[in-house]
Amino acid sequence: MEIAIIAHDGKKAEMVQFLMDHKAILESKNINIIATGTTGSKVQKAGLEVKKLLSGPLGGDAQIAARVAEGKTDMVFFFRDPLDKHPHEPDILMLMRLCDVYNVPLATNPATADLLINGL
Numbered sequence: 001m002e003i004a005i006i007a008h009d010g011k012k013a014e015m016v017q018f019l020m021d022h023k024a025i026l027e028s029k030n031i032n033i034i035a036t037g038t039t040g041s042k043v044q045k046a047g048l049e050v051k052k053l054l055s056g057p058l059g060g061d062a063q064i065a066a067r068v069a070e071g072k073t074d075m076v077f078f079f080r081d082p083l084d085k086h087p088h089e090p091d092i093l094m095l096m097r098l099c100d101v102y103n104v105p106l107a108t109n110p111a112t113a114d115l116l117i118n119g120l
Ligand SMILES: O=C(CO)COP(=O)(O)O
Pocket: 006, 007, 008, 009, 035, 036, 037, 038, 039, 040, 054, 055, 056, 057, 060, 061, 086, 092
């Protein structure tokens, strides 16, 4: 199973903490994690294995959106910062739209991601 993780700058620390808190379940379920570039770097520094794509503003969200459309990504954890502006908002909306088009579970905050991960 492939899970994509993405976190805006104000939410990156929460994403790292979330993944560390759920490390055991991620490893036991043999989950491949993919990530937008900067999120992936932070997660790697915390000692987790993750495949990095492009940084979000440079096309990383779009790459994950394409994987959702192609049926390669099974779940998306996208910790968005609702209090900040993002120049690549169209890519963000595209990713969320495609999750709905293809009925791919999408968690936009840790509370929802916790429910999803515990439902695996
Ligand atoms: O901008 C992002 C999501 O929209 C995240 O991208 P980075 O992980 O590269 O910061």
